[in-house]
Amino acid sequence: MKKAITRFAPSPTGYIHIGNVRSAIYPYLVAKQSNGKLILRIEDTDRGRYVEGATELIEDTLKWLGLDWDEGPIVGGPNEPYFQSERKDIYVKWAKKLIDAGRAYADPTPEEKIDEYRRECNEKKIPFLYRNFRPENPPKWEPGMPIRLKTIPKSYDWHDEVMGDMHTGPEVLDDIILIKKDGFPTYNFAHIVDDAEMDITHVMRGVEYLSSTPNYLALYEALGLDRPLLVSLPHILAPTGNKKLGKRDGAKSVTEYRDDGVLPEAMLNYLACLGWNDGTEQEIYTKDELIKCFSIDRIQNSGARYDETKLLWMNGQWIRRIFDEQGARALYDRTIGFWPEEAENYSEDYRVKVLSIIYDRLKTLSDLKTMTNYFFTEPEIDINAIVENKFLKKMSEAEIENLLKVAIKKLSSIKEWNEDELQTALNELLTETGKKPAELFSLIRISVSFAPFSPALNLTLAVLGREKSLARLNAVARSI
RNA sequence: GGUCUCUUAGUAUAACGGUUAGUACAACGGGUUUUCAUCCCGUCAACGCGGGUUCGACUCCCGCAGAGAUCACCA
Numbered sequence: 001m002k003k004a005i006t007r008f009a010p011s012p013t014g015y016i017h018i019g020n021v022r023s024a025i026y027p028y029l030v031a032k033q034s035n036g037k038l039i040l041r042i043e044d045t046d047r048g049r050y051v052e053g054a055t056e057l058i059e060d061t062l063k064w065l066g067l068d069w070d071e072g073p074i075v076g077g078p079n080e081p082y083f084q085s086e087r088k089d090i091y092v093k094w095a096k097k098l099i100d101a102g103r104a105y106a107d108p109t110p111e112e113k114i115d116e117y118r119r120e121c122n123e124k125k126i127p128f129l130y131r132n133f134r135p136e137n138p139p140k141w142e143p144g145m146p147i148r149l150k151t152i153p154k155s156y157d158w159h160d161e162v163m164g165d166m167h168t169g170p171e172v173l174d175d176i177i178l179i180k181k182d183g184f185p186t187y188n189f190a191h192i193v194d195d196a197e198m199d200i201t202h203v204m205r206g207v208e209y210l211s212s213t214p215n216y217l218a219l220y221e222a223l224g225l226d227r228p229l230l231v232s233l234p235h236i237l238a239p240t241g242n243k244k245l246g247k248r249d250g251a252k253s254v255t256e257y258r259d260d261g262v263l264p265e266a267m268l269n270y271l272a273c274l275g276w277n278d279g280t281e282q283e284i285y286t287k288d289e290l291i292k293c294f295s296i297d298r299i300q301n302s303g304a305r306y307d308e309t310k311l312l313w314m315n316g317q318w319i320r321r322i323f324d325e326q327g328a329r330a331l332y333d334r335t336i337g338f339w340p341e342e343a344e345n346y347s348e349d350y351r352v353k354v355l356s357i358i359y360d361r362l363k364t365l366s367d368l369k370t371m372t373n374y375f376f377t378e379p380e381i382d383i384n385a386i387v388e389n390k391f392l393k394k395m396s397e398a399e400i401e402n403l404l405k406v407a408i409k410k411l412s413s414i415k416e417w418n419e420d421e422l423q424t425a426l427n428e429l430l431t432e433t434g435k436k437p438a439e440l441f442s443l444i445r446i447s448v449s450f451a452p453f454s455p456a457l458n459l460t461l462a463v464l465g466r467e468k469s470l471a472r473l474n475a476v477a478r479s480i
Numbered sequence: 481g482g483u484c485u486c487u488u489a490g491u492a493u494a495a496c497g498g499u500u501a502g503u504a505c506a507a508c509g510g511g512u513u514u515u516c517a518u519c520c521c522g523u524c525a526a527c528g529c530g531g532g533u534u535c536g537a538c539u540c541c542c543g544c545a546g547a548g549a550u551c552a553c554c555a
Contacts, residue, residue, distance in 0.1 A: 045554090046555070049555080126482090163485065171482070172482090172483055179553085181553060184553090186554085207549060211484055211549065213484095244548085273493090275493090276493095277492085280494095281504075283503085283504060300492090301485080303548070304491090305491060306491095307505070310492070310506080314505090360518045371516090391515095430513075438513080438514050440513095445515065451515090454516075455516090457514070
């Protein structure tokens, strides 16, 4: 396979959200599977929209997802600098070449005049094309003046790796701005120059650029460049409506999911498979599997709706997978910062034990906070939780008290307080009292946790320990 | 409005012109000694519409409708 050189080229205008991170994931996969390179390039040519700290946010997001870039900020590379704002001279040099070749011109027209042209066209209901208003004798270019492409209107045919064969007529070609009056290049020009200088083989970006592609093709031609492969990525749609997912739909940043206890494996897996599949029925993919299986020609060509429920399902799958394959310790290492505050007072060993019996209930790591409370703090006794329980409400309070006492006596007699001994004792208790599991176990479970749900009873008691378990049972028995 | 794109269950998707249209999430029901979850089993649910081509169309062609993108000195 020929080595692919791909790039992720965000503008530092804020955080990366799930709606746009896929245009980092796919280029990464394509680069890695051919043993090529992913370049991170920061497109900061719009000074007005620049947000302080956004670059760090972007880097942070990519690192968390495990999308390491081979060239770019921090790591450097042979094509430095990787911030477009630091590459102004390069764009001006290329633009000047175009002027010299008669394929671009300095445009002295004031913006008000342009607006006037535009209005005129709108009134006449004809499309506004600047090339129809091209100044006749453009002056020699000097800084402070925009440079426009002198386009040659004609039809274009090209192939988009996702959308297929494309065709447009001359009416979409125009004299697009190459260099703005502030001296910065437009995206339209800068990305073409940079992609050429950086030997980019695959231009992978959102479909919104599809309509501008003919103008880019014109630019490749004028510049004498070979076209890279063009790959349009369909949008990710908001949960409701048919609009692409954006910040105004409350699209959360990728790192927000990290803070909410989503694993990067799950995020990567979910996003990669939103609008792409390898034709098999596999659902869970590791990063390496994605690198191996990914193929551009199986990217869906329509937008895909973002479904957080499925993401969370997948996260649960990953939590269990990590536990099963890498062990409790490995999963524990991922849970730092997600425990209830009081957990700090307990040993790591104890927390690992708690995790081991609770992990298959987690959808996100932050569920630990609400699901493990009673392992670290004494629950508040709420007799109603017992008396009104659907299995216990038919029993009288005296009966409940008695049952508790019998249970306490039995459990106290256990020699080795471990899950097997506990299970044996609980089973014996069942036959001795003649109660149904629903009654006996509910009573003990609630008394010991006062939680809406908890792991298997013998496991809960085993982890809680003899002392605590019996103390809690006694406390409840006294309160009735 | 011009140009371009898209259209399989609620959602994500599978299907090289011939299948009872498959899978997953969700929903619903059931099973595993309590609960919640895992796991297992099951139920519901889809080819946007209309024409062609063909022995046969989700699949090819043409219209229509709906949805989206874009028409910036933003990217």
